[in-house]
Amino acid sequence: MQLKDRIAQGYESGWNVTDGATLTENQIYEADVVIIGTGAGGGTTAEILAQSGLSVILVEEGRLYYQKDFKMDELASYANLYQEGMSRVTKDGAIAILQGRCVGGSTTVNWTSSFRTPEETLNHWADRFGLDSLTPDAMAPWFDGREQRLNIEPWTVDPNPNNDVLRQGCEKLGYSWKVIPRNVKGCWNLGYCGVGCPTNAKQGSLITTVPGALENNAHLFHGLRAEKLIFNQDRIEHLEASAMSADGVTPSGVTVTLKARHFVAAASAIGSPGLLLRSDIPDPYDRIGKRSFIHPVNVTVAEMPEKVDPFYGAPQSIYSDHFNFSGGVDGPAGYKLEVPPMHPAMAAGVIPNHGKAQAESLAGLPWTNAVLALIRDGFHPESQGGTIGLRDDGSPYLDYPVTDYLWEGLRRAFHTMAEVQFAAGAKRVRLMHLDSDWYTSLADCKAAIDKVPMELHRVRLFTAHQMGGCGMGAKPEESVVNAFGEHHHISNLSVHDASIFPTSIGANPQLSVYALAARNSARLANKLKG
């Protein structure tokens, strides 16, 4: 156990950390580089640039929460650590968006699954978007480096019963499955990754790269919202930011001006396109905020004969890629199979029901297994993704149309998940769909899957992976940044987060973000020091 908390110690040793809520007067600061966002991309970038001797300012809209705050409490964590208090949805309200909003970003609340970008995806990027420098061979050293830095390795402990359902079902059906690599060190196998790791075992940005940057004199502002990048001729001169009150949601009225030689947007695939749109960044081909991907997720739950206790144990340890690329990289929609953890609030929010039926479902939680499918979007002409836009108050939204191509994949995924659960011995299975009953046989369940309307709101859809919106590409006509995350038109602006992916990843994206951010930051450090 990490008895000594790195953040608490850092505070004592004089880290330069400013809570926006404590500011009472407008401020101006200056550094070599201002980085907006402290998640997988921002943290990695900050550590590498600060270690190279550059002065760095980190800007985070959410607040700094760490071990003292992580009490394995769902309600407090969803309210404080997630975007819009866990209520973020797509524009039409049909897809729930799970996304972090705190120091460490989504890495503070993710379930630690750490996959390299699939080779099929990287090769597709080279073929389709001219990203020849991102071949699997060229990227391998960057994945190696991040895997070492973040202690990423396949989970060596037995999967919890929830994950074991997926393993057993795949095994029985002859579907391939594997053990998930996780970014943990000394993990207690408790099951609370999604509400802030209570033991400091998770090697997210919060306890790795953000402290690494702070130990090299970086200055972290939290509770500070990046509003707008301000130009002077063809360069960005400064960032305008608004301090938030201690509640984390209300601007206090204090503004902070941050000047720098270079600016890195790492505010997520919703936040970064939003910032660029608010800033009126030159966009001659209207590419900012386009091709936004989410790995649309649908879910089935099963009642198992033995206790599953889906709230305990490493939340994700088994996956199946059997159907991910089986139809070809750009064929019918592929999907990755995983399981989600189910604590009471999560379960009550995901299962769409009320009254007696809901009480019965929840009473069965200890025997409940859930399986999810991550649909690989963005590889097919009929999957062009969504669009990031701005609300009247300047905040970003995601408008994501679910095309017939995706619905077909989601329906197939329902079939596969039900097959897996019955093969693993499920007594009955239910789709997370407003029209679904419990089905006690695979035949009944499959008949229902063929019949239920695949429609927005009726199918419960989720996303925990936001990607794209500032896509990489060789051609400025179809992309926002080049293969190094450098903006095509603004010389002192880079984007270092999941928004640069030109398609979805086809796997949980954190390691893809870490590796690309490390690669692009090493280049940026050389450039700025030269």
Added chain:
Amino acid sequence: MTSRTDETLHQSDANGLDRRSFLKAGLGGTLLLGTVSMTVGLTGCATQPAGMVGDTSSPASNYQFRFLTADDIALFESLVPAIAGPGLPEQPEARRAAIAGTIERIDSGIHKFGPANQKELRRLFDLLNFGLTRVTIARVWSSWPNVTTDEAHAFLERWRTSSIGLFNNGYIALTKISNVAFYGYEENWHLSGYPGPPQYAVDALPQFKQTRSA
């Protein structure tokens, strides 16, 4: 001073945009709701957060409502028994306290949702609270304090099974915030057979100890 002025400006601006965006909306259902929502704004339902509400909260509670209005609280006093269902205690005093506590947690949750989703919920709650739309859209004939649990359940079923996506969306919004606030609360964990965080971890971890430094 400045921030206060900004807030006032922001609020009146948001209301204006609210009406315009509704009138612009293309979906037939949305247009209808929007027209009526505008009427709601003009006829002045309770629009201020309820603040401290002694008689609806549990006796010991001094919870300050930051989003829900007195009308919203009455709405949820009718809906929560239909949503939490048999999970609520039967003993009247305990039942009243469980409902009141759930509504307080709904309010504190919504406070963290931020302005955009608060605006969406405000439209939904106004629509349900305003007599004309309550009757025509939700097809609930009595005012909420007079709605029985069976009637509230029937309303939820209508919106759950409706072929209009907007009503499904309203159903999900109402049940999700209520289900999470109810089943997610420590005193109700037993209803989902959840024993809570492992005791050995609670005993060993510094953040659970009363006295600790930094």
